[in-house]
Amino acid sequence: MVRAAMSKEGRRPDPESDSDHRAFTNAAWSIPGYLLSGMAVYGGLGWLLDRWLGTSALLPIGVLVGLALALYLVYHRYGR
Amino acid sequence: MIARQLLAAEGGNEFQAPGTEIFDWGPLWDGAPSWLTKPTLIVALSVIIVCGFFWAAFSKPKLVPRGVQNIGEVGYLFVRDQVARPMIGKDGDKWMPFLLSTFFFILVMNLMGVIPVLQLPAPSHIAFAIVPAAVVYVLMVFLSIKHQGLGGWFKNMMFPPGLPAWLYIILAPIELLSTVILRPFTHAVRLFANMFAGHLLIAFFASVGYWFLIEKLTPLGSGLGVLGFVMSVVMTGFEIFVQALQAFIFTLLAASYIGGALHPDH
Numbered sequence: 001m002v003r004a005a006m007s008k009e010g011r012r013p014d015p016e017s018d019s020d021h022r023a024f025t026n027a028a029w030s031i032p033g034y035l036l037s038g039m040a041v042y043g044g045l046g047w048l049l050d051r052w053l054g055t056s057a058l059l060p061i062g063v064l065v066g067l068a069l070a071l072y073l074v075y076h077r078y079g080r
Numbered sequence: 081m082i083a084r085q086l087l088a089a090e091g092g093n094e095f096q097a098p099g100t101e102i103f104d105w106g107p108l109w110d111g112a113p114s115w116l117t118k119p120t121l122i123v124a125l126s127v128i129i130v131c132g133f134f135w136a137a138f139s140k141p142k143l144v145p146r147g148v149q150n151i152g153e154v155g156y157l158f159v160r161d162q163v164a165r166p167m168i169g170k171d172g173d174k175w176m177p178f179l180l181s182t183f184f185f186i187l188v189m190n191l192m193g194v195i196p197v198l199q200l201p202a203p204s205h206i207a208f209a210i211v212p213a214a215v216v217y218v219l220m221v222f223l224s225i226k227h228q229g230l231g232g233w234f235k236n237m238m239f240p241p242g243l244p245a246w247l248y249i250i251l252a253p254i255e256l257l258s259t260v261i262l263r264p265f266t267h268a269v270r271l272f273a274n275m276f277a278g279h280l281l282i283a284f285f286a287s288v289g290y291w292f293l294i295e296k297l298t299p300l301g302s303g304l305g306v307l308g309f310v311m312s313v314v315m316t317g318f319e320i321f322v323q324a325l326q327a328f329i330f331t332l333l334a335a336s337y338i339g340g341a342l343h344p345d346h
């Protein structure tokens with residue numbers, strides 16, 4: 001990220017690019033939270049549906065879907 | 081501690097690895113108030129050490145720093161340039177009193193794990209990790225509502241711009257859970273689990289060394305005992321590194337949460 005900012009503007013990073021550094025650190029530390037959260041929300045939903053419908057496949061499906069959604073969210077927030 | 085533990089297990093002839101009981105400390109002496117335990121003593125001692133250190137460093141500051149003031153200034157500059165300014169930005173200096181005391185308080189509490197006789201990192205009891213994390217969490221909620229408004233906070237948190245509307249319904253619960261509920265949890269557990277595991281590892285290797293070299297010395301077991309002693313020294317060095325790193329990360333995340341509350345657009 002810092003390198004991209006440097007090549008774009010052709011100069012060394014100044015205090016302004018601190019926000020790049022911050023974005024990077026924030027991303028690095030919020031990814032586990034997002035992944036956990038995605039698995040918990042949609043895994044939990046799958047678990048509830050499993051109990052309601054008497055099935056057993058929706059919990060693992062929900063966990064995977066939640067994981068995928070969380071990865072997408074991380075990509076959208078920090079990846080571009 | 082370990083000796084006592086092994087004496088308790090003396091009935092058996094087999095080595096017993098230390099378990100969670102090495103974290104259980106009753107009142108300091110018979111008849112002491114039930115809250116006055118080794119962990120609370122260590123926390124109180126940490127407060128006194130941190131206050132005393134900064135009092136010694138900055139009560140009579142000189143233009144050309146010497147001795148304790150020098151160390152204090154290095155610590156201050158480290159937290160300011162590595163934590164406050166990168167994470168919060170130009171107004172980061174305003175948060176230095178909070179961040180500096182958080183960093184040093186947690187650092188000293190952690191380092192108590194390798195101080196002889198004391199040898200217990202206070203945050204290996206999860207309560208002493210929860211309280212600082214809860215302080216940061218309340219501060220984050222307060223600042224977010226103050227600077228973004230209650231509606232604005234949830235809007236910035238749950239609806240990052242540039243997504244199709246139907247995706248928001250799917251993604252907003254993930255954002256909400258991760259920021260409002262999981263964040264203080266991971267913040268506290270990261271510190272607690274590192275201190276807990278580190279203390280257990282050192283205790284394990286030290287008791288291996290004690291058992292096979294002193295308690296039950298046999299030609300076959302002595303190699304294992306030597307390995308245990310060597311590893312407990314190595315792990316102690318590694319723990320000093322982890323203890324400093326975790327204090328840094330805890331402060332870094334606190335600053336990151338404060339910065340996110342103040343400038344949600346970044």
